[in-house]
Amino acid sequence: MKKIVQLTLGVMTALGGFVDLGQIVFTMQAGALFGYALTWTILLGTIAIIIYIEMCGRVAAITKEAVFTVVRSKLGDRLGVVTLGGANLLNLLTCAAELGAIGIVLHVLTGWNERLLIVVGALVLGALVWLLKFQWIERTFGLWGLLMVVFAVAAWHMHPDWGAIAGALVPKAPVQGSHQGLLYGYFAVGIFSAMLMEYEVHFYSSGAIEEKWGENELSENTIVAVSGTALGSLVTCALLVLGALVFLPGGIFPDLLSTTGLPVALPLGRTALLFALLGMLASIGSAAVQTAMCVGYNTCQFYHIKWDKNLPPAEVPTFTISWVATLALATLFALTGIQPLQLVDYSIVLGMVMMPLTYYPILMAAGDQQRMGKHATKRWQHVLGWMFLVLIGIAALLAIPLMVLTHVGQP
Amino acid sequence: MNRAVLLAAAFVFALACAGSSTLNHEQLTSERKRLRSLDAEALLFDQVAAMRHASRSFERAHAAYLHHAAREIVEKLAKARPGPGAEADFQQVSADATRLEARFVALLLRFQ
Numbered sequence: 081m082k083k084i085v086q087l088t089l090g091v092m093t094a095l096g097g098f099v100d101l102g103q104i105v106f107t108m109q110a111g112a113l114f115g116y117a118l119t120w121t122i123l124l125g126t127i128a129i130i131i132y133i134e135m136c137g138r139v140a141a142i143t144k145e146a147v148f149t150v151v152r153s154k155l156g157d158r159l160g161v162v163t164l165g166g167a168n169l170l171n172l173l174t175c176a177a178e179l180g181a182i183g184i185v186l187h188v189l190t191g192w193n194e195r196l197l198i199v200v201g202a203l204v205l206g207a208l209v210w211l212l213k214f215q216w217i218e219r220t221f222g223l224w225g226l227l228m229v230v231f232a233v234a235a236w237h238m239h240p241d242w243g244a245i246a247g248a249l250v251p252k253a254p255v256q257g258s259h260q261g262l263l264y265g266y267f268a269v270g271i272f273s274a275m276l277m278e279y280e281v282h283f284y285s286s287g288a289i290e291e292k293w294g295e296n297e298l299s300e301n302t303i304v305a306v307s308g309t310a311l312g313s314l315v316t317c318a319l320l321v322l323g324a325l326v327f328l329p330g331g332i333f334p335d336l337l338s339t340t341g342l343p344v345a346l347p348l349g350r351t352a353l354l355f356a357l358l359g360m361l362a363s364i365g366s367a368a369v370q371t372a373m374c375v376g377y378n379t380c381q382f383y384h385i386k387w388d389k390n391l392p393p394a395e396v397p398t399f400t401i402s403w404v405a406t407l408a409l410a411t412l413f414a415l416t417g418i419q420p421l422q423l424v425d426y427s428i429v430l431g432m433v434m435m436p437l438t439y440y441p442i443l444m445a446a447g448d449q450q451r452m453g454k455h456a457t458k459r460w461q462h463v464l465g466w467m468f469l470v471l472i473g474i475a476a477l478l479a480i481p482l483m484v485l486t487h488v489g490q491p
Numbered sequence: 492m493n494r495a496v497l498l499a500a501a502f503v504f505a506l507a508c509a510g511s512s513t514l515n516h517e518q519l520t521s522e523r524k525r526l527r528s529l530d531a532e533a534l535l536f537d538q539v540a541a542m543r544h545a546s547r548s549f550e551r552a553h554a555a556y557l558h559h560a561a562r563e564i565v566e567k568l569a570k571a572r573p574g575p576g577a578e579a580d581f582q583q584v585s586a587d588a589t590r591l592e593a594r595f596v597a598l599l600l601r602f603q
Contacts, residue, residue: 191548330531338553342535345544353545490526
């Protein structure tokens with residue numbers, strides 16, 4: 081039982097990390113436009129994130145260094161500061177988008193005023209982070225997020241064509257028409273990017289240090305990285321399948337968050353819809369918490385300032401002020417009425433552009449024989465890591481042109 | 492000095508253009524697709540509601556979001572002008588948008 085509960089770091093990282101607001105809507109839109117055709121991007125993203133999550137957990141366990149300590153040592157001060165600034169700005173934007181989405185989900189659940197619910201949601205999340213030890217934060221969101229499995233149940237219930245899904249694990253030539261081809265590219269890059277959002281690895285490696293992982297936890301690191309990510313991927317696949325089965329035949333392009341509940345309500349009914357909304361609340365809330373906390377983690381790690389969620393807030397003032405200020409600013413931003421889905425679209429694409437600056441230092445640190453000793457990355461892992469880094473680089477180059485050419489993914 | 496004047500002129504021009512835009516055939520096709528998508532989504536939503544597979548608060552909130560989405564398109568079209576040769580298309584899309592918004596008002600009232 082203890083081992084199962086320990087998996088919650090992986091589950092929270094995966095469900096809050098890549099099954100957040102952006103992924104929920106983005107993946108359903110991809111299914112609605114291209115059926116199962118983009119399943120291969122989920123497979124690719126899953127392998128990539130498993131490799132890199134395992135690496136940063138291993139580096140944290142052996143060297144006791146989290147991602148932003150590594151970023152500074154591998155990229156130097158100047159490029160490191162740019163990476164820190166970019167990552168924190170992205171975290172702020174993503175946090176604001178997630179808080180806006182919390183307002184929508186709570187409004188759909190209760191019917192109360194959406195703006196009031198954004199404030200209530202932010203206050204509740206802030207209180208949870210303030211009051212709970214790190215382990216309880218991850219357990220709360222990790223276990224609560226399991227409700228997202230209802231999307232997989234709904235997809236299973238709708239009898240998808242398993243052969244077609246398996247066939248779509250191999251990339252095929254884009255669909256006809258130049259705009260459709262560009263859209264296909266945009267959604268491929270977007271799904272891949274949403275699965276690799278930087279704050280996942282920032283949070284995971286910080287969590288490994290919060291939990292005082294050492295050499296003995298290396299096998300747990302592998303299990304947590306694989307199982308948490310696999311669960312997140314299963315839910316992501318289910319979202320794609322539901323988009324393909326429910327929205328594609330009717331020509332529906334789902335660009336409202338509440339629309340994503342309909343494919344669960346249709347086959348499974350009211351209780352399942354409630355579970356889906358509560359599961360979304362957990363995933364989105366988890367993403368808001370992770371992004372806010374990561375601003376504190378990143379800043380403290382980069383400047384070698386003391387940080388530890390398990391210490392009283394007054395003993396780690398920079399960390400505390402950073403995450404509280406991020407949550408407060410994000411709340412104000414969300415209250416301006418900005419559309420959370422548009423905001424998260426931008427943060428996914430901009431995140432893709434910043435991604436090589438996070439993943440390159442992790443790859444280098446994990447392969448460093450001097451510091452990692454016998455736990456340095458094996459040759460095959462290193463080759464695979466490089467292959468994915470090249471893919472990340474290509475996607476980073478394509479992200480903004482595709483966003484502009486497709487008018488942010490409009491069909 | 493010259494650069495400052497140019498920047499100021501560009502800013503004024505951008506402000507002047509912000510309120511209205513010209514929609515060409517491609518953009519109108521995109522708006523038409525959005526309208527069709529909303530129309531189809533309303534049918535799906537009706538189906539879910541008829542099966543009593545959603546709570547009252549979900550029905551009320553979702554109907555309001557659908558109406559808001561349709562109204563945004565109507566408002567966008569009201570502020571826009573048709574591009575050269577796209578007048579008939581523009582009229583058609585505007586009429587479709589207005590009809591859909593009216594339908595969504597009825598939907599909204601049904602779930603109040």
